[in-house]
Amino acid sequence: MGIQKLMAKTKAKGDGKKGAKKIDASKALERSPSHLLHRALQVALDIYAEEIGPDAVTQRQYAVLSAVAAHEGLTQTDLVRTTGIDRSTLADLVARMIGKSLLARQRSAADARANTVRLTEQGRAALDLASPRVAAADERILRLLPSRKRDSFLDVLKDMSHAAEALHDGEAEAASAKGKKKDKAEKAGKPKAEKVTKSAKAEKPPKADKPAKAEKPAKAEKPKKPKKAASLETAGAA
Numbered sequence: 001m002g003i004q005k006l007m008a009k010t011k012a013k014g015d016g017k018k019g020a021k022k023i024d025a026s027k028a029l030e031r032s033p034s035h036l037l038h039r040a041l042q043v044a045l046d047i048y049a050e051e052i053g054p055d056a057v058t059q060r061q062y063a064v065l066s067a068v069a070a071h072e073g074l075t076q077t078d079l080v081r082t083t084g085i086d087r088s089t090l091a092d093l094v095a096r097m098i099g100k101s102l103l104a105r106q107r108s109a110a111d112a113r114a115n116t117v118r119l120t121e122q123g124r125a126a127l128d129l130a131s132p133r134v135a136a137a138d139e140r141i142l143r144l145l146p147s148r149k150r151d152s153f154l155d156v157l158k159d160m161s162h163a164a165e166a167l168h169d170g171e172a173e174a175a176s177a178k179g180k181k182k183d184k185a186e187k188a189g190k191p192k193a194e195k196v197t198k199s200a201k202a203e204k205p206p207k208a209d210k211p212a213k214a215e216k217p218a219k220a221e222k223p224k225k226p227k228k229a230a231s232l233e234t235a236g237a238a
Contacts, residue, residue, distance in 0.1 A: 044141050051137040056130050057102070060085060060093060065102065065119065065127040073116045084161060102126055 029035045048059050057065065060083075067082045068074055076094060080087050094117060097103045102123035105115050119127070142150045 043144070044137075047140050048134070048137045051140070052130060052133045056133065057126050060089075061097060061102070062127070062130050062134055064090075064093060064097065065123055065130075068103065068117055068119055069124070069127055072118055075114045075116050077114075079117070081165065084165065097123070 045059065052059075052062075063083045063085070064079060067079055071078070071082070074082065076087070076090060079085070079094070080090055083090070085093065094103060094105075098105055098117075100122075101120050103117045104120050105117055107115060142153075145153055
């Protein structure tokens with residue numbers, strides 16, 4: 001009997017510790033910005049889906065349509081900055097919206113290398129249909145807070161959004177500067193081709209000596225004619 005009581009007490013202590021851990025974990029989540037923002041986002045998206053309906057544009061599509069309607073001729077880089085949607089996701093999103101004839105792509109008049117997007121008639125109709133429903137969803141979300149806290153809540157969200165954009169821009173600039181520095185270092189490391197000076201130019205090979213002219217054979221001397229012997233007569237006269 002004593003052993004059973006001891007086991008029961010031990011189990012009760014164990015259950016108490018587990019309960020304390022659960023309470024501690026719950027308190028930690030209540031002070032976790034990532035967890036609270038995730039829950040708030042889930043609530044906001046659920047309300048948005050209820051108000052907008054199943055056949056309307058998604059929240060991100062609505063953000064893109066609104067941004068393009070406010071500033072016709074935005075490039076995808078401009079849309080990344082305006083909507084806060086990351087580049088790869090936005091590229092896929094715009095491609096699908098072009099496929100659905102909500103957007104049209106055209107060459108930028110300012111930069112021939114860039115593409116801009118504009119609303120099509122179908123895209124403008126979708127935006128007009130969704131706008132009042134999105135406004136109703138936003139109103140429902142704000143009603144979750146006391147009226148005195150709504151403005152400060154929106155200010156906090158804007159501050160976080162701007163801070164995230166500034167951080168992203170700073171990281172992009174740092175990455176760009178790092179890439180330029182790396183390219184410069186690589187160029188500096190390459191041996192420069194030495195300029196060929198006049199003295200370093202390859203000397204022309206000496207001209208081959210002309211073969212000496214063959215000497216003409218000496219002319220054979222003609223045999224001298226023997227002098228005529230003085231005639232005896234002349235000698236006798238002398």
